[in-house]
Amino acid sequence: MRKLIAISSGILLLALSLAWWMNSRQPQPVELMPILTGQPEYCVTCHSDLPEISASHPVETFGCVSCHGGERLALDADLAHSTMRGGANPSDLSVAEISCGGSSCHTGSEADDRDHIQRVMTSVQSTYAGAIANIRYTFGAQTDLTAHQGINAITDERTQTGITALEIFNPTLESNPMIQKFGEECFTCHINAVPREGESYTRQTGCAACHSTEQHQLTTAISYTQCNTCHNRGNYDLRTMTFVERTDHLTNRLEEYYQPIAQFTQCEYTLDCVDCHTRSEVMGDGDLHSNQKDIQYVQCKTCHGTLTELPLTKTLTDPNDIAFRMAFLKPVVDLKLGDTILVTEQGEPLWNTRVLPDGTYEMIGKATKQKFNFRPVMGTACEQKPNEQESHFCHECHAVER
Amino acid sequence: MRPSFFHHLHPPTIPTAQSRWRYTLGAGGTAIFLMLVLVITGALEMFYYIPTPAEAALSIQTITYLVPFGGLVRNIHFWSAQLLIVVSAVHLLRVVFTGAYIPPRRFNYLLGLALFLISIFLNFTGYILRWDTGIQWALVVGTNLIKTIPFFGNNLYTILIGGSEPGSPTLIRFYTWHVFGLMIISAILIGWHAFRVRRDGGIALPPPSLRADPNRISRFELVRRETLAMILTSAALIILSIFSPAPIAAPIRLSVLQSVPESAAAPWFFLWVQQMLKWGDPFLFGILVPVIILLILVLIPYIFPKTLESELGRWFPKSNRLAQITLAIITLLIIFFTILGSLPTS
Known part of the structure; x- marks a missing residue:
């Protein structure tokens, strides 16, 4: 009997050591306490190698769970991931409202341009x-x-x-x-x-x-x-x-x-699409439309004007002007109060442009940070007819041959 | 050797024949040991568990993943509870299959049955305390069964649930029952049950003149055997805990009725009831049949032919065959329905 007790004690000891060893193999939990939620999250225990999502969403402020959902305390991958929104992509439109929305985030008011x-x-x-x-x-x-x-x-x-x-x-x-x-x-x-x-x-x-x-x-x-x-x-x-x-x-x-069949000018393949096409064209203006053409309105003349008119401009006098917010998100230009920028026909700021003292214009590529200098049509030898102002008329002379 | 306090909990000597593993299976003693483990691990969990709908499942995640060895403690608590059901059932089967329940042990049989029932309720209330999407289905279906009881079902539901649907009053009530109400009752009944074992003359055995083996073992030997059982049970609990962790699921975030349950399954010891519920009337299959089975168990010492004293102390005495067959049929049916209920529904 004593021998049996000794052997079974050995088994118990072995089981305990195994439990101890399994426990020591678990990763040490790494806590993150995001300022916005004030609730601890342990996602970075495993996901410490992910890059910061963006400068606007620092992980110390947002954490992971505000956007991704999931079980913030679970260190088991299955449970931790079981309630994530949109799988690995919380911005899928089926869940974007919960992940990215909220009145202080991306479903703010139309007046603030945060909708x-x-x-x-x-x-x-x-x-x-x-x-x-x-x-x-x-x-x-x-x-x-x-x-x-x-x-x-x-x-x-x-x-x-x-x-x-x-x-x-x-x-x-x-x-x-x-x-x-x-x-x-x-x-x-x-x-x-x-x-x-x-x-x-x-x-x-x-x-x-x-x-x-x-x-x-x-x-x-x-x-x-x-x-x-x-x-x-x-x-x-x-x-x-x-x-x-x-x-x-x-x-x-x-x-x-x-x-191959498309016609285009030099700026159309030198710039990035977002350098000219605006937020309302790309992300919508809040209305339902029947066609892409109904919403895409930026033309060559938006920046270059016509023979009789200079492009529209705006001098920034309001420190709350949305141009500053947009420039802040993509810090490629040092936009200052008093700067004059181009605006579209619908009043959207082309905040990466500037009117230079000599009457020409400057554009900084949002993604490339490249600087481009360009001139208005007015005062040039352009023979454009007054009733033919759409871009495809410009292409007739200015298209690049391939 | 002077007997210690622990030795003194046992009679000085007991008959060798009736102290054998193959006669007692060590089930009653193991059940008490598991209860002890449950009290200790449960007390440890109480330092972290928060009995509110918003915090319950999160605090269990904290215990499981963040508290040092919290996961191990929770797993041991879980496995002790499951083993307790199994061991108690084995103990009940042993008592009936050896015909040991006849007077003067009839009352102690009822105390044991009450303890078995309470350990099931303890297990179910503990299961509900997880308050996650894994338990949600059983919570809703299980508590809705109460409503089907005629006359007082709705009142009983309100008393147990604390409202018209499961919510924060339900959780705190289940918690109180789990850590206090049912615990107090089972502590008293365990003491009473153990006391009656000795008062009724120890483990059932034939009168001295009919015993084949007159030898007896000392309390020192008995305690050694119990120690061996406890060590082996502990090792089994730890090994089960390492390789098969206690279930856990995402918290119930909306109300209980709005959230999507992770599984539509009852805890394993109610799978046989769940299986019967598929066949029809919830009151008949969910309440009446289990109550009738319980009633048959209660009546076993009263309605069936009594075991002959000369046949006591061994397995399957001829004199109480009818009771053995009755319990065997019930057990096999419950096992069969449990297997049916655990098969994936196609």
């Missing part, structure tokens, strides 16, 4: 309403080109465009096989869609579709390469209703920018 999520939800980039309306019109499912359906059902009670709501587009309810096929084949581009396979299409969904150019990084300095994960990657063939990938060999920026 980012509301605008994105109604923008053509997420409704895909233009493509849907065009296809349904083309194949006889609707009699006009006005948007009636979108990727998701959405309403706009304070509509400026007359479109108060979009129903959800359901290809299985369509009788025309081409529209059905459109639903199956052509839904890889809107920003919440899972992208096509292939390195050149790699992007996240939701806000991160545009704003995340590298792993766990958010930026407003969005390079043209990010836009290219959807744009200029190929064409939809309406006869077969399939996406035809680009096959031409892309060797330099000039070729990456536009497809």
